[in-house]
Amino acid sequence: MADAADLSHIKGLLFDKDGTLIRYDESWGPVNREAARIAAAGGGVELEERLMNACGMDPATGKTRPDSLFAAGTAAEIAAGFVTAGSPLAVGPLTIELDDLFVRASDFSVPVTDLGGYFGRLKARGFKLGVASSDNERSIRETARRFGFIEHLDFIAGYDSGHGCKPEPGMVLGFCKAVGLEPSQVAMVGDNNHDLHMGAAAGVGLKVAVLTGTGSPATLEAMADHVLGDITGLETLLPQAQTA
Structure with missing residues (x-):
């Protein structure tokens, strides 16, 4: 487990969608x-x-x-x-x-929190933000529009966006290229081992699992640096981003 004091290098957050931003069941x-x-x-x-x-x-x-x-x-x-x-x-x-x-x-869809407000706060702190899902890109965009956070996203990738599929590293690498970060500066956030394996394959600096999807501490903690109840825990886990 990494300490918050060690996380000041994290400048980009890449989120899975279903089970992470949206309550799965x-x-x-x-x-x-x-x-x-x-x-x-x-x-x-x-x-x-x-x-x-x-x-x-x-x-x-x-x-x-x-x-x-x-x-x-x-x-x-x-x-x-x-x-x-x-x-x-x-x-x-x-x-x-x-x-x-x-x-x-x-x-x-049932959102985990007020996603518009949540992404707005992260953006204001200087983080680069993206969504990478096994769903199709149209579905991601529709969800982001419906819940008011599409204007805060720097990157969107579905399985049909040309970056490959999870657990391959392509979506993470596409995010890094789009926002000008190294994988070591990125946190991958998801509810399944596919998300965490993708992050590991790309060499991300932080792998965060959440419990609003299908995973449990027993299935996730071996691959995750942190297991949180939901995405709102990131706001206290991560220090203020260093803006360029």
């Missing part, structure tokens, strides 16, 4: 059920529940397993998981349907 439970219904293509409740289980969600409790396809996968990866588990649809067309659904998912 409340936001994505209804969406995952609808995704399984689409993938089942009229095959009935038993198939829908099989598809949910295959991608990581317990249909009875609505809880999603850490690091499962629902928790960390792209639309294409989830579509492939559905097809492997018995969806009669082809991966390509199903991916398109899921991407469209995930854009509409912001209607169901």
Whole structure:
């Protein structure tokens, strides 16, 4: 664990979206059920529940397993998981349907905090800010617009933005290039090991896990430098950013 006194070099914050900025179960439970219904293509409740289980969600409790396809996968990866588990649809067309659904998912999203105010405070302190998600870029932008923080972002990357997918380092490196920072000056903030592994692969200076998603201290603390209840803990964890 790093001490706050050691964190004055952190000048950029790269956030995952779902489970990090958005509370996962409340936001994505209804969406995952609808995704399984689409993938089942009229095959009935038993198939829908099989598809949910295959991608990581317990249909009875609505809880999603850490690091499962629902928790960390792209639309294409989830579509492939559905097809492997018995969806009669082809991966390509199903991916398109899921991407469209995930854009509409912001209607169901429950933010962790007042995200407009939160990002505004971080920006005022001098931090460079970005969002890197396994969701598509349209969905990220829609969420950022809806919750009033898009004007504070310096960088947005989805799986379809050309930087590769988690846990590869490309999104972090793209953020660094966009804002003029070294990876060692960046904190990666997420709720899944995919986020932390991406940060480690890129060589970030700080890996922060939050508990508003599918992860738990038991699943996250081995890879994280800090495990926080939610993103608001960053405001006290990090010292004032040094502006150029």
